[in-house]
């Protein structure tokens with residue numbers, strides 16, 4: 001059996017305390033094999049972002065374990081998790097988190113610079129990916145000068161430029177019109193085709209339909225898991241919409 005790239009077991013995450021205590025994740029387990037493409041879907045507030053943050057080591061569970069590329073990460077401190085994250089993960093945040101004081105290309109180069117890649121190569125690789133996403137013209141602009149959709153593509157460029165083992169993306173097409181969403185999907189398909197593992201959170205069933213596996217959450221739990229890769233005909237948008245039913 002291939003070793004899992006990501007394995008989360010029995011995750012619990014509670015926010016607040018006392019009367020305000022809220023269980024955002026309850027006994028959630030998920031395994032992602034190398035090359036898997038998993039879509040996490042479900043209604044607002046069901047725990048999708050919380051799960052993605054735990055998978056990427058951005059947050060720690062109250063209970064349960066997270067293993068990334070053979071390393072247990074849930075019991076490491078922030079700097080230990082950051083080190084592994086830098087090496088293995090690309091993350092697209094729901095609220096993007098672009099560095100406002102850096103140019104677009106400065107933002108995209110960042111993961112490469114942190115890995116010690118030289119300036120020249122970092123710039124070349126960053127421009128290539130910005131071009132692939134149709135935002136190379138904005139390379140020298142500040143993020144605030146871009147539309148929400150353009151910023152979203154820049155955040156995706158930053159997350160994949162260093163070719164991480166796994167891309168974790170929180171609503172990567174949320175602010176995009178359908179033509180731009182298609183550009184993003186094409187990039188994800190190409191990356192997946194070259195072996196990139198992807199875990200993405202989406203409300204959009206058309207985006208979810210591109211994945212190999214769709215995981216549906218409700219009230220902090222996984223309530224449905226479907227394998228689309230092994231079905232002869234990938235379900236259509238109309239079929240997938242029944243996932244919520």
Ligand SMILES: Nc1ncnc2c1ncn2[C@@H]1O[C@H](COP(=O)(O)OP(=O)(O)OP(=O)(O)O)[C@@H](O)[C@H]1O
Pocket residue numbers: 015016022024042043044045046047048049050051094
């Ligand atoms: N830092 C926090 N403190 C308190 N409650 C939180 C915190 N983060 C999330 N929550 C709550 O936990 C629940 C799960 O949140 P989460 O963001 O994981 O859901 P989601 O499915 O990603 O939602 P959406 O689709 O709206 O982004 C929500 O009820 C949310 O209000």
